[in-house]
Amino acid sequence: MRISDLSIRRPVFATVVSLLLIAFGLLAMERLPLQEYPAIDPPIVSIETNYPGASASVVETRITQLLEDRIAGIEGIVSIESSSADGESEIDVEFSLDRDIDGAANDIRDRISSVADNLPDQAEPPEIEKSDSSDDVIIWLSLSGEGYTIPELTDYANRYLVDRFSTQNGVARVRLSGGKEYAMRVWLDRNALAARQLTVDDVADALESENVELPAGFLESRDRQFTLRIPRSFTTAADFQNLVVARGNDGYLVRLADVARVEVGSVEERSLYRGNEVPMVGLGMIKQSTASVLEVANGAKSEMVRLQSTLPEGMQLSLNFDSSVFVSGALHEVVSTLFIAMGLVVVVIFVFLGNIRTTLVPAVTVPISLIGTFIFLALFGFTLNLLTLLALVLAIGLVVDDAIVVIENVHRRMVVHGETPLVAAFRGTRQIGFAVIATTLVLITVFIPLSLLQGDIGRLFSEFALTLAASVGLSCLVALSLAPMLCSKLLSPRMHESRISHGVHWLLDRSQTIYRQALLRALRWRWIVVGLFALVLALTAWLFQQLPNEYTPQEDRGAFFVLIEGPPGATFHYMQDYYDEIEARLMTLVDAGDINQVSVRGPRGFGNIENFNDGMAVVTLNDWGDRRSAWDILADVRSRLSDLPGVTATPVMRQGFGGRVEKPIQFVIGGSTYEQLADWRDRLLTRIRSDDSSGLEAVDSDYKETQPQLRIQIDYNRAAALGVTVSTIGNTLETLFGGRNVTTYVDGGEEYDVILEGERDNQRAPSSLDNVQVRSAVSDELIPLASLVSVSEFAGASELNRFNRMRAITLEANLQGGVAIGDALAYLQGIAEEELPSEAGHRLQGALPGLPGSQRCDDLPAHPGHRRGLPGAGCPVRKLRAPAGHHAHGTDGHQRRLAGPMGQRAVPQYLQSGGAGHAGRSGRQERHPDRRIRQSVA
DSSP, X not given: OOHHHHHHHOHHHHHHHHXXXXXXXXXXXXXXXXXXXXXXOOXXXXXXXXXXXXXXXXXXXXXXXXXXXXXXXXXXXXXXXXXXXXXXXXXXXXXXXXXXXXXXXXXXXXXXXXXXXXXXXXXXXXXXXXXXXXXXXXXEEEEEXXXXXXXXXXXXXXXXXXXXXXXXTTEEEEEEESOOOEEEEEEEOHHHHHHTTOOHHHHHHHHHHHSOOEEEXXXXXXXXXXXXXXXXXXXXXXXXXXXXXXXXXXXXXXXXXXXXXXXXXXXXXXXXEEETTEEOEEEEEEEOTTSOHHHHHHHHHHHHHHHHTTSOTTEEEEEEXXXXXXXXXXXXXXXHHHHHHHHHHHHHHHHHHOOHHHHHHHHHHHHHHHHHHHXXXXXXXXXXXXXXXXXXXXXXXXXHHHHHHHHHHHHHHHHHSOOOHHHXXXXXXXXXXXXXXXXXXXXXXXXXXXXXXXXXXXXXXXXHHHHHHHHHHHHHHHHHHHHHHHHHHHOOXXXXXXXXXXXXXXXXXXXXXXXXXXXXXXXXXXXXXXXXXXXXXXXXHHHHHHSOOOSSOOOOOSEEEEEEXXXXXXXXXXXXXXXXXXXXXXXXXXXXXXXXXXXXXXSSSOXXXXXXXXXXXXXXXXXXXXXXOHHHHHXXXXXXXXXXXXXXXXXXXXXSSTTOOSOSEEEEEXXXXXXXXXXXXXXXXXXXXXXXXXXXXXXXXXXXXXXXXXXXXXXXXXXXXXXXXXXXXHHHXXXXXXXEEEEEEEETTEEXXXXXXXXGGGOSSGGGGTTOEEEOTTTOOEEEGGGTEEEEEEEEOSEEEEETTEEEEEEEEEEOTTOOHHHHHHHHHHHHHHHSOGGGOOBOOSSSTTSTTTTOBOOOOOOTTOOTTSTXXXXXXXXXXXXXXXXXXXXXXXXXXXXXXXXXXXXXXXHHTOOOSOOOSOOOOOOOSOTTOOSOOO
């Protein structure tokens, strides 16, 4: 029995089927995650390794290259990108789309574990993490307070706020930005150490051996047992000042206060975070991969309101940056369009059918088909996003067709054959049932191939295509079940004899007459019609070639970023003056009503910071209706900051796909040596900067040989003769000039670092190395370091990048107004072929899926150490990356202990004055995952 026959004979069955579609559809809709776009990022595994004190070149050769060679043969690798900076190595491994990310991560862990013993002893174990496109801060809150220092705000946030926000539904973790965590700072006086015949290692050994907490066994009586504990005796600065470092020949006890200045400070003082010129600490919410952006943002804002009353007097939480505003606005517009389209369809149907009861049939079947589509979205693991909702908007015009065809044929049989509504519905639906099914299958076969496309475009439009296919399939089911049942109950032979119906029929008759006349004339001049058709096809092909290529249109997202770059080697104090100046210039736009808040942060990275010559500003704009276009404001900001003499400040709009914060053009060239690459880079930069028609501006590269460095050459023969090891020299220099964590202490229930470092005022020049003392293992005497080493000054690069196991340099640039990214890529490809030698080879990969040349790969000359056929090796050297790049991830850095103690007090006074929650270990101070800023930070 056909489903249409069953539905007419059993109207309750047809009704229940439709009600079930509505019920399960609404249930699925409530459980679907709400996102802006589908997740299109490929599987990426990141490997991060710290090597404190090592230069970028040492990190590249001893860590990055070693790890890359080991993981290169893993199945499914598409590309390997790495960055080696002072003290840090980061490798990003991209896998093919069909590769399971968990299996890929396990394969990398196995390979890394086998080579871990070959890494330098001072290097920390590699951290391997899966990268997730959802691992991005979606909302920033700011904690500020008049009369509170940044360390106090950081401590309160870590103790009470991080845990409260972390437990919110959908929150994966909370990132703390701009905080200064407490630590016991021991500032060594090298002159005082030398006067007492002590070295840096002597102080470090004393701290490690004395500041311990050990179990001391058990004491058991006849009825009770006691556990013996020796608690730590050092909890305050005064306790550490009294710590005995050594004993003199006359029995005098040398205490830490005699050779160092001890204070409760912070892990790193050289940082800044302000919002509208107010110092603050940022709390960023990172959502879970399946969580809804709007639900997480709204939950965080609701929790912020609840916590306001619990804050100590003078503290306040405020909203700093909310990416959900744009997402909410975009989704609201799409949903509004959905209802408008549905209303227009019903109105048009009413106008042509001329009867409310007849219009009721398609008016009911359309929403049932759309709501039922959510069931398939849930089964496919899709999300509610702009593309799936857009598919529903387009589906409205398709799902209504089947029901209208059924109505028209049922009505025709009633009028022509004089059948009753029940008989007409039965026979009419049977008559066209196969045609409805065939039409539905044709539409589905049109949409399904879109889901089979490869690359980002395929992943992006697969949800769009399958949503359309599901809605069309459901419309066929509803048209063959509910529609004939309603026709048998609602239609009548004379219901279309209204004035509206007669007017529509007259209009259709006139249109039919005009079309017949036009068709006869076209048949009479058929060769002219064929020629015009061929001309239209040729013109279409020509216009397709002339139209600019873009991956995504430019979007006014309500906020943008200003990337601040200082000269290599610039100090924090040098950059701070420019931060103040940039902030002051942008504050004029706050007063003008265009900008809501300017948040300035420096340096740009997280955690283990080696360089302080960069920073960024997050500019949050006012509501779209209360200001100028973001692009006008962006141009205004660029003009205001263009005359800064000592830094470059580049405004960049955050992109929708991938969430990257970087210049939109990323052009990577690769070769065997950085010297060769630098020469090729200079050729391209000279050509681009001299060409006014390039369409590029703010052109720069990530390789700059201008980082001031001191090369310390050790006289190994002399050092060996005097009994001084290289590790002793390295540890001494690392401690005095870089700081070293030697132990920890507990205060207020939390554990904090004890950091040894030399007095910075005593080491401002290269001559500071002259009066450093090390101990001889042979004579036990102090040896001046100046007699063992020679110092020379040179300039080098602070960051060395690699792509697919080859050394690489990235050129980056902004687009001038009106220039399409496809045109810019074609220009770069052209000048690269003209300027670079044949041995350079080139490859355009991953930049703009679907754009000409985006997957081109020419043969490359064999490169030493690069075996052909290995994944990621061969043909890797030039890549263009669009703003919607595939890297959109943020990874945690090393676990840091909670900041906390306030001077000499066991529990800070401000903690006693208010607050909620509990004091637990939380808050991870994070290193930024990529110095090119692959995600939004504030």
